[in-house]
Amino acid sequence: MTTKRQLHLNAFLMSVGHHEAAWxxxxxxxxADLDVEHFxxxxxxAERGKLDSVFLADGPxxxxxxxxRPAGVLEPTVVLTAxxxxxxxxxxxxxxxxxxxxxxxxxxxxASLDIVSGxxxxxxxxxxxxxxxxxxxxxxxxxxxxxRYERAAEFVDVSLxxxxxxxxxxxxxxxxxxxxGDSDKxxxxxxxxxxxxxxxxxxxxxxxxxxxxxxxxxxxxxxxNFAARYAEAVFTAHQTLADxxxxxxxxxxxxxxxxxxxxxxxxxxxxxxxxxxxxxEAREKEAVLNGLIRPEYALPQLADLLGVAPEELRLxxxxxxxxxxxxxxxxxxxxxxxxxxxxxxxxxxxxxIIARFGxxxxxxxxxxxxxxxxxxxxxxxxxxxxxxxxxxxxxLPSGLTEFVDLxxxxxxxxxxxxxxxTGRTLREHYGLPRPANRRASTPIPx
Amino acid sequence: MTTKRQLHLNAFLMSVGHHEAAWxxxxxxxxADLDVEHFxxxxxxAERGKLDSVFLADGPxxxxxxxxRPAGVLEPTVVLTAxxxxxxxxxxxxxxxxxxxxxxxxxxxxASLDIVSGxxxxxxxxxxxxxxxxxxxxxxxxxxxxxRYERAAEFVDVSLxxxxxxxxxxxxxxxxxxxxGDSDKxxxxxxxxxxxxxxxxxxxxxxxxxxxxxxxxxxxxxxxNFAARYAEAVFTAHQTLADxxxxxxxxxxxxxxxxxxxxxxxxxxxxxxxxxxxxxEAREKEAVLNGLIRPEYALPQLADLLGVAPEELRLxxxxxxxxxxxxxxxxxxxxxxxxxxxxxxxxxxxxxIIARFGxxxxxxxxxxxxxxxxxxxxxxxxxxxxxxxxxxxxxLPSGLTEFVDLxxxxxxxxxxxxxxxTGRTLREHYGLPRPANRRASTPIPx
Numbered sequence: 058m059t060t061k062r063q064l065h066l067n068a069f070l071m072s073v074g075h076h077e078a079a080w081x082x083x084x085x086x087x088x089a090d091l092d093v094e095h096f097x098x099x100x101x102x103a104e105r106g107k108l109d110s111v112f113l114a115d116g117p118x119x120x121x122x123x124x125x126r127p128a129g130v131l132e133p134t135v136v137l138t139a140x141x142x143x144x145x146x147x148x149x150x151x152x153x154x155x156x157x158x159x160x161x162x163x164x165x166x167x168a169s170l171d172i173v174s175g176x177x178x179x180x181x182x183x184x185x186x187x188x189x190x191x192x193x194x195x196x197x198x199x200x201x202x203x204x205r206y207e208r209a210a211e212f213v214d215v216s217l218x219x220x221x222x223x224x225x226x227x228x229x230x231x232x233x234x235x236x237x238g239d240s241d242k243x244x245x246x247x248x249x250x251x252x253x254x255x256x257x258x259x260x261x262x263x264x265x266x267x268x269x270x271x272x273x274x275x276x277x278x279x280x281x282n283f284a285a286r287y288a289e290a291v292f293t294a295h296q297t298l299a300d301x302x303x304x305x306x307x308x309x310x311x312x313x314x315x316x317x318x319x320x321x322x323x324x325x326x327x328x329x330x331x332x333x334x335x336x337x338e339a340r341e342k343e344a345v346l347n348g349l350i351r352p353e354y355a356l357p358q359l360a361d362l363l364g365v366a367p368e369e370l371r372l373x374x375x376x377x378x379x380x381x382x383x384x385x386x387x388x389x390x391x392x393x394x395x396x397x398x399x400x401x402x403x404x405x406x407x408x409x410i411i412a413r414f415g416x417x418x419x420x421x422x423x424x425x426x427x428x429x430x431x432x433x434x435x436x437x438x439x440x441x442x443x444x445x446x447x448x449x450x451x452x453l454p455s456g457l458t459e460f461v462d463l464x465x466x467x468x469x470x471x472x473x474x475x476x477x478x479t480g481r482t483l484r485e486h487y488g489l490p491r492p493a494n495r496r497a498s499t500p501i502p503x
Numbered sequence: 504m505t506t507k508r509q510l511h512l513n514a515f516l517m518s519v520g521h522h523e524a525a526w527x528x529x530x531x532x533x534x535a536d537l538d539v540e541h542f543x544x545x546x547x548x549a550e551r552g553k554l555d556s557v558f559l560a561d562g563p564x565x566x567x568x569x570x571x572r573p574a575g576v577l578e579p580t581v582v583l584t585a586x587x588x589x590x591x592x593x594x595x596x597x598x599x600x601x602x603x604x605x606x607x608x609x610x611x612x613x614a615s616l617d618i619v620s621g622x623x624x625x626x627x628x629x630x631x632x633x634x635x636x637x638x639x640x641x642x643x644x645x646x647x648x649x650x651r652y653e654r655a656a657e658f659v660d661v662s663l664x665x666x667x668x669x670x671x672x673x674x675x676x677x678x679x680x681x682x683x684g685d686s687d688k689x690x691x692x693x694x695x696x697x698x699x700x701x702x703x704x705x706x707x708x709x710x711x712x713x714x715x716x717x718x719x720x721x722x723x724x725x726x727x728n729f730a731a732r733y734a735e736a737v738f739t740a741h742q743t744l745a746d747x748x749x750x751x752x753x754x755x756x757x758x759x760x761x762x763x764x765x766x767x768x769x770x771x772x773x774x775x776x777x778x779x780x781x782x783x784e785a786r787e788k789e790a791v792l793n794g795l796i797r798p799e800y801a802l803p804q805l806a807d808l809l810g811v812a813p814e815e816l817r818l819x820x821x822x823x824x825x826x827x828x829x830x831x832x833x834x835x836x837x838x839x840x841x842x843x844x845x846x847x848x849x850x851x852x853x854x855x856i857i858a859r860f861g862x863x864x865x866x867x868x869x870x871x872x873x874x875x876x877x878x879x880x881x882x883x884x885x886x887x888x889x890x891x892x893x894x895x896x897x898x899l900p901s902g903l904t905e906f907v908d909l910x911x912x913x914x915x916x917x918x919x920x921x922x923x924x925t926g927r928t929l930r931e932h933y934g935l936p937r938p939a940n941r942r943a944s945t946p947i948p949x
Binding site: 078080081082083087088091093116117118119120122123124125126127128129130131132134135136138139141142143157158159161162165166169170172173189192193194195196197227228230232235236237238239240243253254255256257258259260261262349351 | 524526527528529533534537539562563564565566568569570571572573574575576577578580581582584585587588589603604605607608611612615616618619635638639640641642643673674676678681682683684685686689699700701702703704705706707708795797
């Protein structure tokens with residue numbers, strides 16, 4: 058049997074779609090951001106398409122202006138637990154912050170989701186930019202970017218110790234002698250670090266996949282180093298093939314430098330597929346969506362991302378010549394650089410940048426026929442720019458249904474994507490090994 | 504139509520049963536503590552019995568000795584989300600700690616569960632005793648009992664502000680004008696307190712029942728004051744009718760002193776019903792379970808609860824004459840007092856206390872026929888000792904199935920318990936009003 062390299066595809070589920078104006082379409086239920094049945098239906102559609110996972114972004118803060126788009130965001134581990142009960146195989150990846158959680162609580166919640174779902178959980182590790190979030194957690198300043206990543210690294214170290222705090226064979230269930238678990242096979246972390254002290258073992262054992270898949274989504278220098286060390290899947294945003302190739306090579310190389318198998322870090326750029334039966338229809342769909350954007354909502358957010366005052370931006374002019382450098386910002390660093398490069402490269406006006414950004418927040422928007430979308434995916438996949446994609450439908454549910462019904466079959470026919478799940482866990486879908494227990498690996502005395 | 508006062512009944516689901524030796528019975532699946540299908544089946548059984556809610560205890564720590572009993576505890580909001588998808592009507596109450604969580608995160612998770620379940624969530628607010636838990640959260644000492652309750656009060660105040668941070672009519676979904684939410688109907692807490700500073704609004708709106716039902720379970724002096732101020736349901740433990748009546752009167756009086764309607768604080772003692780077709784059969788069942796307890800596990804825990812060294816307790820002697828007073832302890836205060844009173848009143852040996860405690864951790868164990876169990880429930884209910892009960896089956900699933908199939912019909916025939924749900928939310932089951940939004944109550948200008 059030949060094993061042809063295959064794509065990994067996630068469905069990034071955001072409210073009623075990634076396009077900020079999706080909620081204004083006649084077809085859209087503008088209350089669906091809070092309707093768990095909406096998310097269950099999306100997950101079932103993604104599973105029908107044999108996708109690797111569904112993925113939810115998150116931040117512990119009320120996003121944007123509430124006028125702009127649906128602003129309700131149900132807590133992702135809650136939503137994914139509901140989706141676990143509505144599906145059988147598909148992976149379930151939730152975003153959660155290392156800056157605003159406690160390791161014991163978060164490691165436990167992900168372990169619980171992992172067990173409840175039969176080993177389908179993934180954790181997208183974020184450090185959470187933005188003063189608004191900090192102010193919800195007793196702070197009056199945002200911790201610096203570098204410190205947030207240092208904290209994140211220790212947070213993950215502690216989480217790994219907690220997930221390994223039970224040997225895989227710790228439960229004896231010996232009714233006869235009245236011994237349920239073997240206390241010699243429990244490994245309390247006794248962690249004493251710079252940010253965290255966590256003494257005791259988790260009260261949840263290892264899951265079918267050992268521990269949740271670790272996912273990361275920041276592409277700054279700090280973010281790349283963090284990903285190279287810990288991430289098993291990386292979500293990233295690129296506008297050009299060349300940028301994506303540079304990132305892909307760089308991250309695989311960094312992973313190898315950490316002694317890791319580069320194939321165990323799956324790199325998945327985001328793509329917003331706007332699908333039409335003809336290219337013209339797809340472009341018209343995109344134009345309708347962009348025409349529904351209200352730039353007065355987007356302008357202040359763009360200015361904030363760039364680190365300038367809103368007055369410095371003019372809708373029908375290009376970006377100002379002098380903008381703060383990435384180094385001077387404390388979050389969304391790589392997103393800012395991507396956006397400035399995009400504006401300069403294509404000589405876009407602020408209004409046009411807003412339209413591009415409103416569609417996919419810096420991710421590649423691709424309007425075309427199902428074959429064209431499949432071609433674009435195949436090109437990046439075969440050109441060393443991606444191990445797969447994070448699919449970001451502009452409108453939900455229709456954009457996901459179209460992708461699954463029209464694009465996935467083409468990728469399957471080309472032998473680029475599975476026609477049936479072969480595994481049961483997210484690790485199995487991704488082709489990642491089940492990690493050995495790092496704590497319980499002491500050889501048993503003879 | 505006469506409205507006869509009716510019982511409220513919760514199913515307190517713990518692992519494979521409340522009796523610590525339940526897992527050793529031939530009938531028991533000793534791995535079911537980690538099997539979400541086990542909990543789904545229990546919730547369906549409870550819903551078939553028209554019970555008000557299912558309830559899960561919790562602590563962020565590996566409980567007891569792992570040898571003693573099933574030690575896996577899936578995170579309760581995860582489990583209850585799974586149960587929400589497996590049931591239609593029954594309330595879902597999870598325990599969570601105010602000492603080891605952040606208000607923004609926890610209020611949001613409960614709000615999410617509340618929305619996902621259609622308004623069925625309740626939060627059992629605990630302050631979490633025990634040094635072991637503290638050591639999982641960067642601490643090397645347990646915060647003092649009084650301070651934990653002060654923190655809990657502020658935590659709940661912040662949570663209420665967060666749950667009220669959207670007016671009930673904040674979402675406009677005005678597609679025509681491109682205005683999703685009305686920013687004038689968002690009320691950021693801007694809370695600046697002794698323990699917490701939380702600035703921003705929640706990113707989840709109000710639920711069908713306004714906010715989750717607030718439940719409390721500590722019966723110390725601090726616990727009673729807290730319950731009188733905030734709790735809408737109180738779980739408590741009593742061994743005698745007189746003690747339960749004293750507590751009932753005291754708490755209803757305290758609630759009235761806080762300007763609250765005493766009927767809006769439901770008092771629900773725990774009861775461990777050991778059900779047999781004859782009284783002798785029930786007692787035999789209890790004896791079999793108690794015979795499976797290994798006292799060497801229980802002795803150190805009992806000593807810890809009493810604040811003495813394990814060597815000071817002898818299995819076949821009564822409790823020592825000199826024991827630390829409740830005032831000197833920093834947790835489980837009322838449980839300790841109950842246990843000492845029980846031992847002294849009935850001249851029990853340490854071994855006998857361990858058996859009583861192993862059955863229900865201080866809650867009333869009642870062995871008898873279905874009619875006798877129903878009689879006991881009715882007696883307390885009508886004697887002003889309870890508004891209902893927290894049913895703690897000694898063995899799961901069988902103990903819950905017996906209660907639902909054998910005891911509930913008797914209570915229904917006597918007109919003491921609903922034969923069908925009349926409401927959809929937990930508040931409706933409990934007969935509690937939907938709270939008005941405290942923040943958005945400004946009259947609308949004419």
